[in-house]
Amino acid sequence: MEFDKVVEKRRSIRSFKKKAANWRVAIEAIDSIRNNPFAGNKNNLHFIIVEDSKKIDNISKCCEQDWILDSNLLVLVCSDESLIEEMYGERGRIYSRQQAGAAIMTLLLKLTDAGAAACWVGAYNDKEIRDILKIPEKINIEAVIPIGYASGKNEKPRKNEPKMYWESWGERKRPTIFTEPGIHDNI
Numbered sequence: 285m286e287f288d289k290v291v292e293k294r295r296s297i298r299s300f301k302k303k304a305a306n307w308r309v310a311i312e313a314i315d316s317i318r319n320n321p322f323a324g325n326k327n328n329l330h331f332i333i334v335e336d337s338k339k340i341d342n343i344s345k346c347c348e349q350d351w352i353l354d355s356n357l358l359v360l361v362c363s364d365e366s367l368i369e370e371m372y373g374e375r376g377r378i379y380s381r382q383q384a385g386a387a388i389m390t391l392l393l394k395l396t397d398a399g400a401a402a403c404w405v406g407a408y409n410d411k412e413i414r415d416i417l418k419i420p421e422k423i424n425i426e427a428v429i430p431i432g433y434a435s436g437k438n439e440k441p442r443k444n445e446p447k448m449y450w451e452s453w454g455e456r457k458r459p460t461i462f463t464e465p466g467i468h469d470n471i
């Protein structure tokens with residue numbers, strides 16, 4: 285799919301068809317993050333694929349979001365911030381969360397491109413999920429991503445206007461003192 289189409293098509297889908305999503309779609313989405321940027325080029329992310337319906341049931345309870353039960357396939361995105369902290373100290377913890385977020389987005393776009401539907405779920409009880417999936421204490425749980433195929437259309441219009449400034453905070457007009465280079469002159 286064309287890049288703009290994928291970006292536009294991606295939606296948080298919370299209602300899935302009965303048709304189950306194949307684990308291969310999850311593997312391909314996870315694999316796509318190998319091209320992501322990582323601070324110090326250190327990939328500190330871990331992914332857990334969950335197909336067991338009992339576990340999905342329990343994780344849905346940890347999130348207090350019943351719609352997750354409609355999915356037969358979850359991906360949990362986890363990070364080991366200690367690896368980045370070793371390189372960058374305190375700031376490494378920020379990098380770790382940032383690169384997890386970037387990877388989650390890549391994953392969601394790849395799933396969209398594959399015709400699947402998903403949602404970034406960030407509200408859950410960490411400890412309960414940790415217990416169910418045996419995730420070590422030092423690992424952060426960054427997101428739960430239920431995957432399936434969208435039932436019905438999501439036509440809700442977007443309203444997230446980017447807040448954009450020129451040269452300094454709050455300046456909404458581009459100063460006219462600059463010349464107008466041709467678009468993509470340097471390519």
Ligand SMILES: Cc1cc2nc3c(=O)[nH]c(=O)nc-3n(C[C@H](O)[C@H](O)[C@H](O)COP(=O)(O)O)c2cc1C
Nearest residue numbers: 294295296297298347349403404405406407408442
């Ligand atoms: C950090 C983060 C946490 C989120 N947590 C949840 C969640 O727990 N449950 C949920 O249904 N959606 C969750 N969402 C999805 C947002 O609600 C959704 O992205 C937003 O409403 C915009 O809709 P769209 O993704 O369809 O463009 C989360 C999104 C982000 C970025």
